[in-house]
Amino acid sequence: MATGIPPHEKAPDGARYARHARLSLIGRAGQEKIEQSSVLIIGCGSLGCAQAAFLARAGVGRLLLADRDTVQTPNMATQLLYDEQDLRAQAPKAEAAARRLRTINSGIAIEPVVADISAANIEPLIGKADLILDATDNFETRFLINEAAVKAGKPWIYGGVLGTDGMVMAVRPGHGPCLRCLFDLPPPEGRLPPPDVFGVLSTAAAWVAALQTTQALKALACGGADWGRMHTLDIWNGTVTTAEVPRDPACPCCNKREFKFLKPA
Numbered sequence: 001m002a003t004g005i006p007p008h009e010k011a012p013d014g015a016r017y018a019r020h021a022r023l024s025l026i027g028r029a030g031q032e033k034i035e036q037s038s039v040l041i042i043g044c045g046s047l048g049c050a051q052a053a054f055l056a057r058a059g060v061g062r063l064l065l066a067d068r069d070t071v072q073t074p075n076m077a078t079q080l081l082y083d084e085q086d087l088r089a090q091a092p093k094a095e096a097a098a099r100r101l102r103t104i105n106s107g108i109a110i111e112p113v114v115a116d117i118s119a120a121n122i123e124p125l126i127g128k129a130d131l132i133l134d135a136t137d138n139f140e141t142r143f144l145i146n147e148a149a150v151k152a153g154k155p156w157i158y159g160g161v162l163g164t165d166g167m168v169m170a171v172r173p174g175h176g177p178c179l180r181c182l183f184d185l186p187p188p189e190g191r192l193p194p195p196d197v198f199g200v201l202s203t204a205a206a207w208v209a210a211l212q213t214t215q216a217l218k219a220l221a222c223g224g225a226d227w228g229r230m231h232t233l234d235i236w237n238g239t240v241t242t243a244e245v246p247r248d249p250a251c252p253c254c255n256k257r258e259f260k261f262l263k264p265a
């Protein structure tokens, strides 16, 4: 999965990432792969803030952070990278997140992208990444991510949170189902209320983000993740259930390679 990004300067004794490198599941070789990887996070809300903090501290060599919005008052309860200075300035989230992450780890490359992700710009962004993390709050963007990732053959980690519940599934094109194997189309507008209407518990978002980030680290370090297994979380009751998602042999996306969301009418 390496993209030719030079490994960043390491502490002489490798102490910075020792906790991860000492895990037998990651090891020194896995940690080096993580440090040579590039990850695109689409969305810098409650999921994206937590994912980015975990990955910056894990030493991912290059992080691309995409979000069109600015920091607003309701964000402060659940979006862990922002402070009141960002709020007063109504700073673009991608830029505020990048500033904070550089104070956490100055040895990695962090690129903010202040933009609305659309069919017009998603493919070049995905082209820069080894793996994509979904941190959006809407299914239209997820279908776009799914198509662009399948088209490019890049793994991506679906994640959603609403209220105290969440879902996570790792997608590896050609090795299991994609999102359209599971859902033919995004839910009709108004069927799923957005988090700003329904509410979201900060810890539920952090749990979903932690599971997504774990899938990302497994994929980067070992090439393995729980491809095609849907994890459904309820943090209020402390439960996780997992189900295998079958690949749809007639899937218009991963089977027929018809990318309707990348080519809007």
Ligand SMILES: [Zn+2]
Binding pocket: 177, 178, 179, 180, 181, 182, 248, 251, 252, 253, 254, 255
């Ligand atoms: Zn599919």
